[in-house]
Amino acid sequence: MALAKFLCRLFCSHKEQQAAFETKKEEAPQSVDVSMRYLVAGLGNIGPEYAQTRHNMGFMVLDQWAGDADVVFKTERYGDVACVNFKGRQFWLLKPSTYMNLSGNAVRYWMNKLSIPIEQIVVICDDLNLPFGTLRMKTRGSDGGHNGLKHIIATLESSEFTRIRMGIGNNFQHGEQIDFVLGKLSPEELETLPQLAKKVIGGVKTFALDSAQRAMNTVNTKE
Numbered sequence: 001m002a003l004a005k006f007l008c009r010l011f012c013s014h015k016e017q018q019a020a021f022e023t024k025k026e027e028a029p030q031s032v033d034v035s036m037r038y039l040v041a042g043l044g045n046i047g048p049e050y051a052q053t054r055h056n057m058g059f060m061v062l063d064q065w066a067g068d069a070d071v072v073f074k075t076e077r078y079g080d081v082a083c084v085n086f087k088g089r090q091f092w093l094l095k096p097s098t099y100m101n102l103s104g105n106a107v108r109y110w111m112n113k114l115s116i117p118i119e120q121i122v123v124i125c126d127d128l129n130l131p132f133g134t135l136r137m138k139t140r141g142s143d144g145g146h147n148g149l150k151h152i153i154a155t156l157e158s159s160e161f162t163r164i165r166m167g168i169g170n171n172f173q174h175g176e177q178i179d180f181v182l183g184k185l186s187p188e189e190l191e192t193l194p195q196l197a198k199k200v201i202g203g204v205k206t207f208a209l210d211s212a213q214r215a216m217n218t219v220n221t222k223e
Contacts, residue, residue, distance in 0.1 A: 032090040038208050039116045040065075041094045041107050043125040043148040045182075052190065054168040055100060055181045058124040061166075061197040062093045068201075078106035089208045092116070103148040104155025111156070121161040122204050125149060128181060130167025132189055133196065137164045137203055137219040139212050162207060164200050164219060 042058030050056050066073060066082045073080040079096040092114055096106030111121060125148055130136060139162045143150035146165075153159045172180035185193065203219035 034115050034117070035120075036088055037090045037092070037114060037116050038120045038122065038204070039092050039094060039107070039110055039114060040122045040124065040204055041096065041103070041110075041152075043100060043103050043123065044095060045099050046095075046097050050182070052184050053182050054126050054128075054185060057126040057166045057168065057193075059095050060193060061124050061200050062095055064194060064197040065091075065201050066093060078109045081110070086205060087209060089205075091204070091208070100148045102151055104151040104153075107152050108155050118156060118158055118161050120208075122207065123149065123152060123161060123163045124200060124204075125163065125165060126168045126181065127165035128168050128170045128177070130165060130169075132167050132169045133192060134167035135164060135196065135199060135203075135219050135221070136167075137162065137207075137216045139216075162212065164203060166196060166200065 040062065042060075042062035044050065044056035044059030045053075052060070062082075065084065069082075069084040069086075071082045071084055073082045073093070073095065075097070078098055079094050081095075082093045084091045084093060092110065094106060094110050096103045098105045107121065107123070110116075111118065125146055127136070127144065127146065129144060140160050141163065142159065143153055144165070149163060152161070168181065170180075199219060203215045206218055207215035
């Protein structure tokens with residue numbers, strides 16, 4: 001009987017500790033002031049068949065950021081998520097699992113879950129209207145024909161979020177747009193990508209630490 005009571009106390013204590021740990025984990029995002037919290041959504045499509053494709057530029061930037069910061073993505077609701085702390089700011093990196101055309105569902109969910117205002121959301125995506133190597137950062141604007149941005153704007157009912165477009169060029173024949181954006185980056189483009197990603201990541205940090213104008217002055221140049 002005594003052993004049974006001891007085991008019960010031990011088991012209950014473990015469960016209480018586990019429950020406290022889970023609560024702590026769930027409350028962790030609230031430990032940082034909202035004004036210091038940013039949601040960075042890199043757009044793309046999930047699955048190995050889409051790896052290193054032009055449409056997955058956003059995913060690749062966030063993969064590099066997470067690797068540089070030595071953090072690991074965890075699969076959560078609507079996407080893979082990682083958190084990077086930098087100079088008092090908290091950057092939540094989001095790779096939506098909704099596929100490109102429903103990206104807004106993931107952005108809205110994590111925006112609400114983390115209580116992040118729309119002005120502190122940054123979306124990173126590809127853009128076939130810009131030559132490869134060209135970056136464009138804006139604090140608001142239209143979708144520019146990008147389905148991911150289009151769904152985010154429609155879902156949030158606002159275009160008042162920052163976006164960084166990464167040029168992929170438009171070297172395709174009429175009717176071949178889908179094959180082009182879902183095609184693999186060339187070896188030369190892949191070699192250049194880390195430097196472009198570094199510039200984008202630096203731009204997001206400057207946006208959070210300094211100002212949108214300073215960030216745009218840094219990012220909006222042609223490689």
